[in-house]
Amino acid sequence: MSDITRHHVGDRMSQIVTHNGTVYLAGQVGNPGDSVADQTKTCLEKVDALLAEAGSDKTRILQTIIWLADMSDFAEMNAVWDGWVAPGHAPARATGEAKLATPAHLVEFIVTAAG
Template sequence: MIQRFEVGPRMSELAVHDGVAYLAGQVPEDASQDIAGQTRQVLEAIDALLAQAGSDKTKILRAQIFLADAADFAGMNQAWDAWVVPGHTPPRATVQAVLAKPEWKVEIVVTAAV
């Protein structure tokens, strides 16, 4: 059985199957903020979606981070490091990418156990 959350015409924000939560790429609501602020917004959205699935950030199996500008790596890491739980840091990849909206600085995709 597949359970979908926040289903829209183009995509769902979250799908759960066989004890695994798959999140869509999360982007900031307020793109006027700097990289740390945008990253914090995205991480808050991830927390909320994981809670809907009955999971949390300590159960993240992997994270994929897309940065519009690699120069923002340190600022993103500052927000990330304050968010992750010591001893529960997930495998992670970070790449520079052209994001769907030019004002977005970061998009994060996670997969987590439920």
């Protein structure tokens, strides 16, 4: 049986879970009230930090799921994403519209990466 390792464990979720060399991150959100671009930058900074803590990085991302509170923000979010994603290492990705935890959160990133 493979070990499961959890980091930043709370009552509701862990920020990082690793299993069989795969890194799973909890959904990352930005600062409520910031623009979609600024929330996206904050999310991606958190992703970078969590992946580094888990011994991985953005070149090893396998899949990213992005939730937007409003799909009209798709281009603004993508402008930040496109500048962040490592050239030649774009992961499988899906983006959809959903109500997020609070109305002030405009974007959420869910990342799975190789360790």
